[in-house]
Amino acid sequence: MLITACDIGNDDSEEDSDPTTTPELADQLVYYSWEEDLPQSVMDAFTEETGIEVVYLTYVSQEEAIENIRNGETYDLVVMGNERVPILSRENLLAELDYRNIPNSRNISPSFRNLSYDPESKFSIPYSWGTTGILVRIDLVEEEVTSWDVLWDPTYTGFVGIWDDPRTTIGIALMSLGYSPNSENPAELEEALGKLQELRATSVFLEQFDDYTSAPPLIDGTVHMAIGYAYDVLESRDSAQIQYVLPEEGTILWGDNWVIPSNAAHKREAELFLDFLLRPEISAILSEETYYAVVNTEAYPLIDESIINDTVIYPPAEDMVNAQILLPLSDDGKALHDDIWARFMSSIQEEDVEESQE
Amino acid sequence: MPNRRLQRQLIALLIVVTLVSIVAVGASVFIFVRQTEQEAWQGRQAEAAVNGAQRVEGSITQSTNGLLGLGDIDADLVRLFATFSPDAISNLIERNRGVIELLRVDADGEILISGGKDEPVLANTFTIPQSSWFLSTTDGERYLSDVQLTPDQLPYAIIAFPVNDGGAIAARLDMLFIWEVVASIQFGETGSAYVIDSDGNIIGHSNVDYAIRRENIAGRPELEAILEDTDRRWSGSYENFQGEDVVGSSAPIEGTDWIVVTELTEAEAFQTSQRAIRFLGVGALLFGVAVTVGTARILNTLVFSPVASLQSGADRIAQGDYTHKVPAKREDEIGQVAHAFNNMMTQLQERENQLVKQSQDLAVEVEERKRAEKIANQASAMKSAFLANVSHELRTPLNAIIGYVELLLLGMDGELTDSQRDKLTRVNVSSLRLLGIINDILDLSRIEAGRVDLVDEPFSPRAMLESIHKQMESLATEKNLNFQVQHDEQLPEQLMGDQKRIEQVVVNLLSNAFKFTEQGSVVVSTRVRDYTWQLVVEDTGIGIPAHVRETIFEPFRQAEEGSRRRFGGTGLGLSITRDLILTMGGNIRVDSNGKDGSTFVVTLPLNTPENHQDEPKPDTLAVGDEGV
Numbered sequence: 001m002l003i004t005a006c007d008i009g010n011d012d013s014e015e016d017s018d019p020t021t022t023p024e025l026a027d028q029l030v031y032y033s034w035e036e037d038l039p040q041s042v043m044d045a046f047t048e049e050t051g052i053e054v055v056y057l058t059y060v061s062q063e064e065a066i067e068n069i070r071n072g073e074t075y076d077l078v079v080m081g082n083e084r085v086p087i088l089s090r091e092n093l094l095a096e097l098d099y100r101n102i103p104n105s106r107n108i109s110p111s112f113r114n115l116s117y118d119p120e121s122k123f124s125i126p127y128s129w130g131t132t133g134i135l136v137r138i139d140l141v142e143e144e145v146t147s148w149d150v151l152w153d154p155t156y157t158g159f160v161g162i163w164d165d166p167r168t169t170i171g172i173a174l175m176s177l178g179y180s181p182n183s184e185n186p187a188e189l190e191e192a193l194g195k196l197q198e199l200r201a202t203s204v205f206l207e208q209f210d211d212y213t214s215a216p217p218l219i220d221g222t223v224h225m226a227i228g229y230a231y232d233v234l235e236s237r238d239s240a241q242i243q244y245v246l247p248e249e250g251t252i253l254w255g256d257n258w259v260i261p262s263n264a265a266h267k268r269e270a271e272l273f274l275d276f277l278l279r280p281e282i283s284a285i286l287s288e289e290t291y292y293a294v295v296n297t298e299a300y301p302l303i304d305e306s307i308i309n310d311t312v313i314y315p316p317a318e319d320m321v322n323a324q325i326l327l328p329l330s331d332d333g334k335a336l337h338d339d340i341w342a343r344f345m346s347s348i349q350e351e352d353v354e355e356s357q358e
Numbered sequence: 359m360p361n362r363r364l365q366r367q368l369i370a371l372l373i374v375v376t377l378v379s380i381v382a383v384g385a386s387v388f389i390f391v392r393q394t395e396q397e398a399w400q401g402r403q404a405e406a407a408v409n410g411a412q413r414v415e416g417s418i419t420q421s422t423n424g425l426l427g428l429g430d431i432d433a434d435l436v437r438l439f440a441t442f443s444p445d446a447i448s449n450l451i452e453r454n455r456g457v458i459e460l461l462r463v464d465a466d467g468e469i470l471i472s473g474g475k476d477e478p479v480l481a482n483t484f485t486i487p488q489s490s491w492f493l494s495t496t497d498g499e500r501y502l503s504d505v506q507l508t509p510d511q512l513p514y515a516i517i518a519f520p521v522n523d524g525g526a527i528a529a530r531l532d533m534l535f536i537w538e539v540v541a542s543i544q545f546g547e548t549g550s551a552y553v554i555d556s557d558g559n560i561i562g563h564s565n566v567d568y569a570i571r572r573e574n575i576a577g578r579p580e581l582e583a584i585l586e587d588t589d590r591r592w593s594g595s596y597e598n599f600q601g602e603d604v605v606g607s608s609a610p611i612e613g614t615d616w617i618v619v620t621e622l623t624e625a626e627a628f629q630t631s632q633r634a635i636r637f638l639g640v641g642a643l644l645f646g647v648a649v650t651v652g653t654a655r656i657l658n659t660l661v662f663s664p665v666a667s668l669q670s671g672a673d674r675i676a677q678g679d680y681t682h683k684v685p686a687k688r689e690d691e692i693g694q695v696a697h698a699f700n701n702m703m704t705q706l707q708e709r710e711n712q713l714v715k716q717s718q719d720l721a722v723e724v725e726e727r728k729r730a731e732k733i734a735n736q737a738s739a740m741k742s743a744f745l746a747n748v749s750h751e752l753r754t755p756l757n758a759i760i761g762y763v764e765l766l767l768l769g770m771d772g773e774l775t776d777s778q779r780d781k782l783t784r785v786n787v788s789s790l791r792l793l794g795i796i797n798d799i800l801d802l803s804r805i806e807a808g809r810v811d812l813v814d815e816p817f818s819p820r821a822m823l824e825s826i827h828k829q830m831e832s833l834a835t836e837k838n839l840n841f842q843v844q845h846d847e848q849l850p851e852q853l854m855g856d857q858k859r860i861e862q863v864v865v866n867l868l869s870n871a872f873k874f875t876e877q878g879s880v881v882v883s884t885r886v887r888d889y890t891w892q893l894v895v896e897d898t899g900i901g902i903p904a905h906v907r908e909t910i911f912e913p914f915r916q917a918e919e920g921s922r923r924r925f926g927g928t929g930l931g932l933s934i935t936r937d938l939i940l941t942m943g944g945n946i947r948v949d950s951n952g953k954d955g956s957t958f959v960v961t962l963p964l965n966t967p968e969n970h971q972d973e974p975k976p977d978t979l980a981v982g983d984e985g986v
Contacts, residue, residue, distance in 0.1 A: 099559075099572040106507035111483040114490040114503060114516075120557075253485075298509045320484035321468065327488075 028053040029269040032065060033079035037256075039289040046276050052269050069093050074263050076270040082117045082255040083167070083326045085124045094123040095260045101271035104278035107298040112255070116327060124257035125274055128292030131315055131323070132168060132252040135218055135228040139241040148176040148247045150225065152198055160203040161214050161226030166341040167326055168252060172227065173199065175249045181324050184333030189340050196344045218242060229254075233312045234291055244312045250322030251315075287313075365662050369654055376649050380642040387638060392631040399605060399627045400593045402545065403620050407609035410543040410551045410618040414562075415611045417539045418531065421456030422517055425529055428462050429521035433470055436462055440471040447473035456535040458514060465524030467492050479508065480516065480528055491518040495526035502614050505533055505561040511570050513537075515561070537562045537569070540618070548623040556615035558585055560599075568599060581619075584608045590617045595624065664692040668699055680707035738806070745803035749796045756796065760789045798930040805937040810859075812942060816967045817857035819891075820845055823882060826864055833872045840879035848886040854965040859938050860893075866935045867895040867958050875899035878955070890944075891964045898955040907948055911936040 031038065035058045043054040057075065059065040062084050069078065069088065080088065088094050099105055105125065112126040136145050141156070151160050151172070162169055171181025173192040183189065206226060209217040214226035215235035226232070233244045258277070260270045276282060283296035284303045291307065293314050300308055308314055329337060428436070428450070439446050451460050451473055459474030459481065467487035472478060486492050494501035495518045503516040513533035518526050536553070541564040543551035553562035558575040560568045567573075575581040580596035590610035598604045603624040608617050625632070664685075671684040680703055686696035763786045765771075767779065774782065804810055827843045834841035864882065871880045878898025885892040902910060911932050939946050944962035 098574070098576075100574060103571065106511060107509050109483075110479045110506075111485045113506065115485055116488045116490065116493055119490040119493075120504065317482065317484055323484055325485070325488045 025050070025052060025272070026266045026269050027051060028055055029076040029266045029273060030055045030057060030074070031077045031273075032057045032059060032075040034058060037079060037290070039285060041289070042277070042282055042285055045282070046273055049276070050269075050272065052272070054273065069261050072263065074265050075261055076264045076266045077273060078259050078261060079127060079256050080124070080259050082115075082253075082257065083328045085117050085257055085259060086328050088259065088261075089118065089123045093262055095262045095264060095267055096122050097125065097260065097274075098267075098271060101268065102275045102278065104275045107278055107280060107283070107296045109295045109297045112295040115325065117325065118257075124259050125278070126295040127256045127258050127277075128286070128290065128294055129253060129255040130230050130293055130313075131246055131320075132172075132227065132229060132254065134225055134245045134247065135214060135232055135236065136225045136243045136245055137218060137221065137240060138243045140221065140224040145225070145243070145245045146248050148172050148249055151227075152176070152195070152202060154202065156224055157202045158204065159222075159224040160199075161206040161209075161217055161223035162199065162203045163214075163227055164205050164207050166337060168227065169196065169199075170337055170340060171252050171324070171326060175247075175252075175324065178249070181252055182327045182329070182333075184329060184336060186336060189336050193340045193343060196340070197347055200344070200348055215239075230291065230293075230312045237312075246315055246319045248322070250324045251320070253320075253323045253325045255325070365657075368657060369650070372653055372657075373646075373650050376646050380646050384635075384638045384642050388631060388635050391634045392628065395628060395630050396605070399622065400607060403549070403605065403607035403622060404591065404593060404609065406543065406545045406549065406551070407607045407618050407620040410540065410620060411609040411611045413539050413543065414536060414553060414616070414618060415613055417456060417536065418517070418611075418614070421454045421531065421535070422519070422529060424450065424454050425457065425460060425527055426519060428460075428471075429519065429525075429527050433464050433523055433525065436470040444473070447471055451475060456532050457529045458532045459530040461528050462521070463492065463525050463528065465496070470525070474530070476512075479514075480530060491516050491528055492526055494518065495520040495528075496524065500613070502616075504555050504557070504559060505569060507570065513561075513569060533562065533569070534566075537564070537566065540564065543618075543620065545620070546622055546626050548626045549620060550622075551618055551620045553611070554584070554617050554619060556585065556617075558582065561616065565600075573599065581606075584617060584619065660690075661692065664688075664696065668696065671699060671703070675703060675706065680704075680710065742803040742806050745799055749800040749803070752796050753793065753800075756789055756793050760786060760793065763789065795930075798934060802930055802934050802937065805934065805941060810938070810941055812856045812859060814854050814856065814965075816852045816854055817860075818851060819849060819853050819860075819884060820851070822857055822861055823864070823884070826861060826868065826882070830865070830868055830872070834880065837872065837876065839872065839875060839877065840881075842879065842881045842883075844881060844883035846884045846886050846891075849884045849891060850964075850966045852967050853891070854967060855962065856942065859942065860962070863935050863938055863960060864893060864895070866931045867893075867960070870931065870958075871895055871897035871899060871956070875955070886964065887961070889964050890961050893960040893962070895958045895960075896955065897957075900955075901953045902948060902950040902956050904950075907950065910948065911946070 029052055031043075031054050033056070037058075038054075038056065043056065047053050059068070062081055065078060065080070066084060066087065069075070070091070070093065085094070102125070108126060112129070114121050118124045134145055134148070134150065140159075143150075150156070151162070167181070170189075170192055173195040174181050174183050174188060176195060177188070177191055179185070179188045179192070183192075204223065206214045206217065206223070209222065213235050214223070214228045214232045217223045218226055218232075218236050219239045221240075228244075230244070233242055236242050258274055260267050264270060277286065278296055280296060280298040280302055283294045283299035286292070287294040287299065287303050288307055291313055294303075311319075428447075431439075447460060451457050452475075458476060459472070459479060461472035461481050462470045463486060464470055467489075469481055469486070472481035474481070480486075483489065491501045491503060498520050500520070501516070501518040505513050505515050507513055514530045515533055515536075516528060517531050518528040520526055540551055540553050540562040543549075550564050552560060552564065552568070554575060555561050558581070560573045560575070563569050563573075575584070578596065580594055583594065584590060584592045587608075590608055593605070593607040595603065595605050598606070598621055604621040605624055605627045606619055606621045608619045610617055667684055671682055674682045683703070684696045684699050686693055686700055688696070763782050766774065767782050767786065823843045823845070827841065831841060833839075868880065868882060875897040876899070879896075880898075881894075881896045883894045883896070885894060936946050939960055939962070942962060944960060946958060946960050948956060948958050950956040
């Protein structure tokens with residue numbers, strides 16, 4: 001009576017027989033993302049196949065992108081971080097995806113479906129993801145680093161690099177105390193503030209060396225350990241002995257997603273492009289060219305072994321057990337976090353003043 | 359060819375009325391059948407939908423109930439199971455057909471135990487604490503996901519239950535199993551069912567492709583009505599995904615936000631009414647033909663045939679046959695009409711007979727009158743001829759008498775004595791008078807015999823009257839009378855006519871006037887009246903009494919018997935005058951009150967040389983009784 005599983009699984013990749021294909025497609029779509037976030041070869045392949053040109057617009061920060069979307073600028077496909085998806089969806093700025101046009105969405109790893117920032121995956125398709133960890137100069141740090149606690153170790157006073165990034169840094173303080181990085185509990189946040197002020201004693205801000213990466217101070221030994229990402233590892237590990245540690249309390253997962261703004265002029269074309277990007281062979285190219293982990297499990301066998309087996313990019317599952325995702329804060333929670341960060345920063349300035357007086 | 363318009367109109371009207379009635383009755387019956395049928399099907403379908411919803415719900419419950427025991431076991435104990443009895447969970451999964459994968463997590467989302475029939479999916483995720491299923495159960499709610507597909511297109515749904523220790527039990531439900539349940543919901547020949555979620559995605563369909571393609575009811579307003587209905591109970595007609603016209607009903611699946619939709623093709627749903635309309639159509643057609651033909655027959659017998667025989671009756675009358683009788687045996691309106699028609703024909707026949715008789719009588723009379731007229735005319739002609747001959751025969755000897763008497767008076771045979779001269783003079787006078795009488799009679803008879811030849815020449819009426827005035831002035835002087843001629847200024851200088859005869863008329867009238875006027879005046883004047891001109895002779899004589907005015911123009915008449923002796927004259931003058939005037943196309947009348955004199959007015963046609971050619975001979979003015 002019923003078709004068996006084998007029958008259903010027969011066609012594997014080509015999704016050209018789309019039931020809702022409309023005869024007329026626009027000749028372009030507007031893609032909005034970080035600079036150099038999407039390989040040109042992938043865009044060219046799509047244009048060659050469909051005749052749709054991908055117009056690539058860039059933003060410097062996702063806050064800027066959100067502001068432009070709010071102001072009614074039109075984009076067809078926007079790359080947006082996990083914690084920013086619900087900000088847009090709450091304001092009805094995102095279009096619901098028509099999964100009839102994105103059959104390759106079945107290739108998405110179960111780990112990235114129906115997550116808290118988009119509980120029914122109505123508005124976002126995950127693109128890339130990664131971890132937040134500690135880069136350690138193992139030649140300069142003798143002990144084996146396993147925990148965020150090492151950042152507070154007096155042994156390394158002055159040699160710990162942190163970012164002027166409130167959510168990540170407060171999150172790390174909260175996690176070192178055993179709390180959620182998304183905590184909005186005032187008592188927990190007060191406690192975290194205490195931890196941050198302690199951290200001030202041992203750490204330096206990495207922005208004073210480089211705006212984007214912690215690699216240079218690590219390479220020249222200015223810092224012995226730093227909060228960082230896979231990208232920093234790739235930048236530094238050929239020049240220095242770097243170990244990338246995902247602390248046992250849990251890493252902070254970051255993720256970028258594709259969303260379609262509700263005022264998109266070419267939603268259908270954007271969905272067509274999404275389906276293209278979710279083809280295993282295309283996802284594999286994305287991972288190889290950007291050194292990001294992609295969510296397309298079907299692409300994994302196709303990805304170059306040096307990348308798919310690189311635990312910095314694709315960390316083993318056991319390291320991910322306590323992984324945390326940064327979630328958007330409520331208005332009250334955001335005020336609390338802002339307050340904690342402001343007080344943390346002012347205490348630094350006071351110290352600087354004291355130092356200069358001494 | 360008789361005109362059958364009325365018959366055609368009546369038949370057409372009959373057909374229209376019959377058709378309208380049949381259509382109305384047919385439509386009512388059809389609508390009634392259709393409604394009854396629809397209610398029945400809606401009821402049965404709604405029942406099927408509820409039944410299907412219960413079966414799906416039952417199969418989910420049945421599949422998962424056995425798993426719930428896992429939540430009653432302490433977390434540490436579960437960990438022990440996982441270590442020492444890994445088969446236990448496999449057995450649990452095997453016993454529940456709809457479950458592919460099962461896991462128990464603690465309050466942190468850490469997996470305590472897991473197992474499955476195929477590659478682990480849930481157990482492999484490192485985002486359990488962020489997953490919707492886990493976050494729902496930590497809020498204490500049961501969770502059921504939408505339908506997910508593996509890369510191999512195996513459909514599953516995640517179902518999760520909260521556990522007392524803050525953890526959860528999660529399982530992957532095999533949607534193929536659920537679909538089997540859905541597919542087993544069948545009713546009628548074409549009835550089928552499928553399941554949609556609260557977003558309208560098809561999550562279970564007997565045609566698996568619909569679910570795998572993530573088909574959605576979006577853009578189908580009839581079906582979207584289901585989602586707008588808060589209790590998810592809906593029914594209506596629409597075109598389904600296969601493009602068939604169907605009637606559908608929906609029912610919610612308890613414990614989920616899934617909805618079962620049942621469908622049945624309209625062709626099947628409305629089988630009875632389709633059959634009814636076919637039956638009704640044929641029946642109505644036959645009935646309509648029967649009614650029309652039957653009524654036409656009856657109408658023909660009762661109305662059109664009688665009317666046709668009336669018509670043919672009327673036709674035969676028109677051709678003159680009054681003996682034909684229309685059949686009038688019936689007592690109804692048509693019979694009455696036939697009776698009336700026959701009565702009319704009888705009366706027409708009588709009238710015709712009378713007419714024929716009258717016309718025969720008239721013909722006889724006309725014939726008689728013609729003969730009488732002929733005789734009279736012959737007599738008159740003979741009289742005139744006689745008179746003319748007599749006059750002629752009389753004139754010859756008379757002229758001889760007058761001649762010889764005048765010779766004697768001239769003294770051809772010697773001197774005459776006074777006595778002889780006196781006697782001869784008397785003879786001469788009498789002879790001359792006799793000759794005048796004979797001349798008058800000759801004139802009159804000529805005129806009456808139509809032997810007067812009128813000339814038509816130009817003449818001057820003024821000169822004519824002046825000449826007459828000169829001739830007759832002596833008569834006025836004799837009696838010391840005032841004699842005048844007056845002319846109308848408008849009278850043309852020249853007129854056409856027979857001057858001699860007109861002169862004769864005027865002289866005659868003036869002679870009479872002088873004869874009967876002892877004092878006063880005699881005036882002759884002219885007047886122009888439209889297309890005529892008048893000669894008026896007025897005198898102040900004795901006048902003419904009213905009772906003789908009608909007869910003075912008859913021959914041998916004078917106003918009074920006594921007057922002839924007193925005034926002399928033959929009494930033929932006015933008669934001749936009148937006959938002349940009539941012959942010239944004019945007329946004469948006399949006005950007199952019997953004592954203040956008489957006025958004779960002669961009216962003649964005004965013919966001038968200028969208009970003479972165009973004018974027909976004006977004989978129409980003569981309106982006088984000719985007399986014999």
